Amino acid sequence: MKAAVITGPGRVELREEPSPTPGPDQLLIKMTACGVCTFERRLYAGDNPWYPVSPGHEISGQVVEVGESVDGLEGTPRRGETVTVDLLPRCLTCRSCRRGRTALCRSRHRRRLSDGTVSFGGFVEVISVDAKSAYPTGDAPPLHAAMGEPLACTVHSLRRAGLRPGDRVAIIGGGFMGRLHLALGRLEGASAIGVVDISEERRLQAREAGADWVAAPEQARQVGGLQDVVFVTAMGGLDLAWDIVDVGGSIGLYSSFASEAVVRVEADRAHREEISVVGIFNQEPEDWRRAAALIRSGALSDPLDGLISARYPMARIDQALALVTSLPTYRVFVEGGPAG
Numbered sequence: 001m002k003a004a005v006i007t008g009p010g011r012v013e014l015r016e017e018p019s020p021t022p023g024p025d026q027l028l029i030k031m032t033a034c035g036v037c038t039f040e041r042r043l044y045a046g047d048n049p050w051y052p053v054s055p056g057h058e059i060s061g062q063v064v065e066v067g068e069s070v071d072g073l074e075g076t077p078r079r080g081e082t083v084t085v086d087l088l089p090r091c092l093t094c095r096s097c098r099r100g101r102t103a104l105c106r107s108r109h110r111r112r113l114s115d116g117t118v119s120f121g122g123f124v125e126v127i128s129v130d131a132k133s134a135y136p137t138g139d140a141p142p143l144h145a146a147m148g149e150p151l152a153c154t155v156h157s158l159r160r161a162g163l164r165p166g167d168r169v170a171i172i173g174g175g176f177m178g179r180l181h182l183a184l185g186r187l188e189g190a191s192a193i194g195v196v197d198i199s200e201e202r203r204l205q206a207r208e209a210g211a212d213w214v215a216a217p218e219q220a221r222q223v224g225g226l227q228d229v230v231f232v233t234a235m236g237g238l239d240l241a242w243d244i245v246d247v248g249g250s251i252g253l254y255s256s257f258a259s260e261a262v263v264r265v266e267a268d269r270a271h272r273e274e275i276s277v278v279g280i281f282n283q284e285p286e287d288w289r290r291a292a293a294l295i296r297s298g299a300l301s302d303p304l305d306g307l308i309s310a311r312y313p314m315a316r317i318d319q320a321l322a323l324v325t326s327l328p329t330y331r332v333f334v335e336g337g338p339a340g
């Protein structure tokens, strides 16, 4: 079977690897689609020089083999089912995991290719995964199932920020993650959702996708007013979040930030107005269950379709990576062959 390895900026190769054998509690999965995320873009662009590495963490697949301990076990995916797969290590042993915060697992264990190259597991033809980490997505298209990971991150984000029905919501950043926040916030009953972005094109597209209002950052307060929940899904935007959050509101720091970025906290205001600033990172099994259920139900079918920018076969992964490093896109996918 083949695994894609990024060996340097602008360099990716397909390596032949032995096919994995699933353990008794595992499944053998044939990759059907894997999204190209910011992590992969930064690797290929040279912004995150960590080579060689086999990335890809937004994967859907078809179950081709079920380990003997879980075969027929109720709730376990069956042969032939399409699943979305949680590839995050959750050791259940470290301090974070013991506290139930597996999004923050500190385990240093990594999946590896035969020569020791670190593998995230997504850009491969076949992978073995723990059965408990695979979530069936029913008849949903494989590309929707491959959005399980970012959708689980979004479920986690709304949960962490405490979004409730009727809330006024602003999303700073109208990229792929911002748009998933828009789609899910809508489903969760937000009374109004606005999207703030520096790009006019992205603002127009967010409006078409159902945002109640859109604005450039300098217009956000005037156009959208004060907000109960503000999600920051683009680098920067912190000062704006403070500027538009209302009393009793919360600011969710979804995006990554430059390591030197400092949050300006108006301490007394945060105290008097009970404003929360919450960090948001990864996802947890309960987020996965909800994300998979949403994908399976088709409730997000239109918004997910609207976020597919391009798709390439595994053999053309170089083109997929070249595209995301050269143009703004929502999600670009690498697809595996039909499961045999």
Ligand SMILES: [Zn+2]
Pocket (backbone or CB within 6 Å): 037, 038, 057, 058, 149, 150
């Ligand atoms: Zn991702």
Ligand SMILES: [Zn+2]
Pocket (backbone or CB within 6 Å): 089, 090, 091, 092, 093, 094, 095, 096, 097, 098, 102, 104, 105, 106, 107
């Ligand atoms: Zn852990």
